[in-house]
Amino acid sequence: MINIEKRTLSNGLRVVVHVDKSTPLAAVNVLYNVGSKNENPNKTGFAHLFEHLMFGGSKNIPSYDAPLQMVGGDNNAWTSCDITNYYLTLPATNLETGFWLESDRMLELDFSEQSLEVQRKVVIEEFKQRYLNQPYGDIPLLLSPLAYKVHPYMWPTIGKDIAHIENATLDDVKSFFYSHYAPNNAVLSVSGNVDPAKVFQLAEKWFGPIPHRQLEEHQIQAEPKQTEKRQLEVERNVPADMIHKVFHIGARMDDDFYAVDLLSDILSNGPSARMNQSLVKEQQLFSEVNAYISGDHHPGLFTVTGRILPGVGMEKAEKAIQVELDRMTSKVVNDYELQKVKNKIESSLVFSEISFLNKAMNLASFELLGKAENINSEVDKYQAVSAQDILNSAQKTFTANNSSTLYYRSSK
Amino acid sequence: MNINRTTAPEFKNIDSFELLPIETYELNNGIKVHLMQAGSQEVAKLDFLFPAGSVQASQPLLASITNKALSEGTVSMSGAEISEKIDFYGAFIGQQASFHHSVVTLVALTHFLPETLKILEDIIKNPVFEQKEIDTLLNKRKQEYLIESDKVKTLATRAFTQNLYGKEHPYGNYLTMDDFEKLTREDVINFHKQAYIPSGTHIIISGQPGSNIKELLNTHFGQHWSDEQPLKDPQPQNKEDVLRNIFVEKNDALQSSIKIGIPLFSKEHPDFHGMQILNAVLGGFFGSRLMTKIREEKGLTYGISSFIMTYKFGGFLVIGSDVKAENRELAVKEIFNEIKKLRDERIGNEELALVRNFLLGDMIRNFDGPFATSDNYRGLIDESLSPAYFNEFFDVLTSITAEELQNLAQKYFQETDFITVIAGK
Known part of the structure; x- marks a missing residue:
């Protein structure tokens, strides 16, 4: 049985805490309810490209990684067709650093042309390395559009075409951020050697001031029943x-x-x-x-x-x-x-x-x-x-x- | 509430490292047991390390196929019956051959240990090695080998180790299609008889194996079951003809795989800990110089990293990255620039503090709980080292200076010592 305590902040952010005293560490996980299924069919691969940009610095913190590494922490993230998930682990005594970093990039990213330019290239190399330059790598690119004709699951998370990533603009990036990255579209979970009262207090302090945002209302069309082999x-x-x-x-x-x-x-x-x-x-x-x-x-x-x-x-x-x-x-x-x-x-x-x-x-x-x-x-x-x-x-x-x-x- | 978002919150440095206590004892027949008892779940993991690695085996594939074929049938149970039972208990059996040992791992809920250990005993002592099962494993392995051979990364890695260790020694990772035809059932049976023996065997237990684990192990593995002594594990010969530049052509490749490295030494060498830290600065983590320069500033690759591989006899450091062909020269040039910088300039205080703190945090993560600890501990046994190794690393990590790191770079990072391998177009 996993112990759970939770609370919702007034801006809509859901906070879940699990205490595990067997470790000296803590994990901070921020899940955003956005994946490749929320993308425009002409701008696919965006949710994943965006995941890369989330490490390019935020409004008040020029580098995400370095301050975390300085306190003994490590992090990563992944994108699926449904969600984008960011996580970090650090010594539990340094928990607040995780709140500081994660809240600032939820508040506002540093939208920089330089970061977009570099990450576009990195993602294109990732596309090649994973999907084009190894045996059987292109199977997801072939299967998804065969099985789905209407629903956005028809393109894989990396995107259906490298050109979509090459053509991404800073305006696209900004509008994607404000329509999907919001406290009311995210779940914050914290586990490890932590005190729930302290976690809620830190959540209120760092995430509480982030404004509730109007999310993009985008109706996703259901896939019709398949009727032929x-x-x-x-x-x-x-x-x-x-x-x-x-x-x-x-x-x-x-x-x-x-x-x-x-x-x-x-x-x-x-x-x-x-x-x-x-x-x-x-x-x-x-x-x-x-x-x-x-x-x-x-x-x-x-x-x-x-x-x-x-x-x-x-x-x-x-x-x-x-x-x-x-x-x-x-x-x-x-x-x-x-x-x-x-x-x-x-x-x-x-x-x-x-x-x-x-x-x-x-x-x-x-x-x-x-x-x-x-x-x-x-x-x-x-x-x-x-x-x-x-x-x-x-x-x-x-x-x-x-x-x-x-x-x-x-x-x- | 007004909060200051531009300044980092205060933090504490990691100032101590405690390895989980490791209890050691011997079974009645001398098998060495290492126990890390901890954790809140009623789960245990047992690693059996037999002196049956690829170095002891006299030919390619022998160690790995023998190891994998153990669970494919015994005198009393077919392979299907074995897997049926293990699956029914919700347990997992893992099998893996490394250079100086072959490992059989059991992961099970504590209350199923009596049943599952009994099956494991049968697998280890009484395998029948039917020809059909050996063929199935060889076919699978052959297909995997061919698929791997299509990846530029693999081609570059193989060329790198073959260049360092030659075709004769297993460290060289040299395998040909002929080797698949040469391996016979006789070889497998003989190797099993000579290498899956009490002498030289270790059992590493982690988790909560229950209070009667010693008796259980003595019942199933503590009797005298073989007079054999471990086979020799010879050192690789010193190779005279190491090349500095190798190109492996693969015309249909979209990217080139780069491996740039130098021969080093085993973990016992006095400079080893320092080199681990120097490696981190260069390419050992996401905030490393290579990652920052080649990926985050230039966008030349999805990933670049360096790591130190060690064996019981020797080791090497290698930098690896996949880049598009037209960026290859640029990437190689930038890599050598970063190596040169480590020789020419002292690392700044801020960067050293960052690398130190990151690695300290990494140590805590790598030893968090019994299962993570046992995974790291297992590596030491393969290289015949004691757990004091970890504490020594911690001491060097907390005290090393920028000057010492620069000295190491000047001593080991001479450009003429590096080997550059490229696989691709």
Whole structure:
């Protein structure tokens, strides 16, 4: 059971605190409710570019990193299609430095042409390094637009085109900041060796004066139900064929999230999972297989993927995957197998609670999606899933007209 | 309330470092146990380090395939049954071969330790190494090797270590497609027999393993089960023909991967701690000179960093970055400029304080809790060092001067000693 105390400031900032006295450190996590799904289709990759700019100095503090490093702290950030998450850890005695730094960049960034110029280049190199210059790197760029035709999940977080990043202007940056970065669009979570009363006092002191901001009202169009089987085939200079199949599923907060998650675990979580045993070990068709869900805030994707061994061929590999999916849609899992994946979930949750930083990130995310306290009912929600629920989810998910398949062929 | 946002709040310096207490004892057969008992979760991690690393193995792939194949079937259980049971207990088994040891790791909820340790005993003592399982592992490894061979970063790294250590010694990381054909089941069985033995084996326990852990370990691993003594782990030969410039061509590459480095020494060398700090100044963290200059000022790369790799015998420092081809020369020039600056000018007080404080904070993070501590401790055993190493580093870190750092730069950062490797177009 994770202890939680929380409060909302008058400007709308939600503050969540978790005390863990086993560490001498503290974590400060600021989650902004903005990701690539909030981008303009002609200015994609912006949320992520913006994450880089958040380290280029703020209104009153020219450098973000140096003052934090000076007090023994470290930090990083990541952007997804739904959120942008900034986190730092430092010795708990120096907690206030974290509040000073994070509040100043929420108050106002130092919008500088120089910083934009440099980070544009850095992000373009990141684009190349991660997506273009390594084998299989462009798969997200191919799959997202195949599965989504309307919803902004159709472009990956890095953006759909390098040109969008090259063309970003300082005005774009400013307007993005004021329409998304606001206390009323963020969650602050603090964990570690801290005193909640002191945390609330620091939050009031540093974040309290930041004005509530009018957020951009931007209606995101829902993805219409897919009604036809989709397929895409590419050939690349890579050593092995790969197959990716994706299916539309529900959103993170939908009731059947837990059943769908367990469905993916039955297929591939752990060496004894069905796909690992059947496709890798017994039939020796793949060197590696995987099944996972995206867990996105809006309706997301169920991915089934595998790297195919030489001489097998795409068609045979796909058929073998299909057999496993058909097993899931035609027969309920037995009690033993269901208990196994539930046990695995339970121990994974215990392991994830070892890190105070993990807890801060998870708490912020749960608070954004509903309430932080929900973190403590996760195990029960997984335990409540029945074999019939999993069968229902499989039947709903694994239909041909709900699938998009990418054949990634090796030209070697 | 009026607050001053332009001045940093007051802060405290880190002035002490305390390593979690490490209890050591021996099992009945002499296996050394190192226990770090702490943490608020009922979870334990056990690392078994056998003298079965790639240096002891007589040929490439032997150590890693033997290590991975352990859990693919025993005299009493098939590989499928083993993974079925481990998964049912919600536990994880990790397997990894390093240079001087091979590691088998068990992570489990404390109350499942009796069941899971019994399975682990079987895996370690009675594997059958079926040909089919070895083939599956080799096929997977071969595909991974080919995929890795498509990355400029990997090509540059391999060229760098081969240049330093040659093709014969495992430190050189030299592997060919032929090696995949040469490895036989016989080799694996023999290596297991000679290297997965009580003598020279360590068990590192972290977390809350329960009060009966010693008895449990003695039951499963404390008997005499082999007379073998550890295989030799030879030092690499001194290589005469180290090249200063290497270019590995890859025509379809969008970026070039740069590795610039110098041979150094193992952690036992008296200058090692100082070099760690000098490395941090140069490229060892986000606020380092290389990151500031090459990424944050010039935007030439997504990332640049330097690190010191050490082995039981020797070590090196290497700077790595991926840049677009037309910026390659510029990036190399800027890197050597930063190296020269460290030789020519003393580091300012503010910068030294920043690096010192950041590294102190990093130490606290790296030793936060039993699991982080055991990960760091494990590295020491591979290099036959005692935990006093960490306290010595702390002492050097809190006391080193700008003058000492400049002396180190002049001693070790001579331009003619550097090796430059480029992979790409």
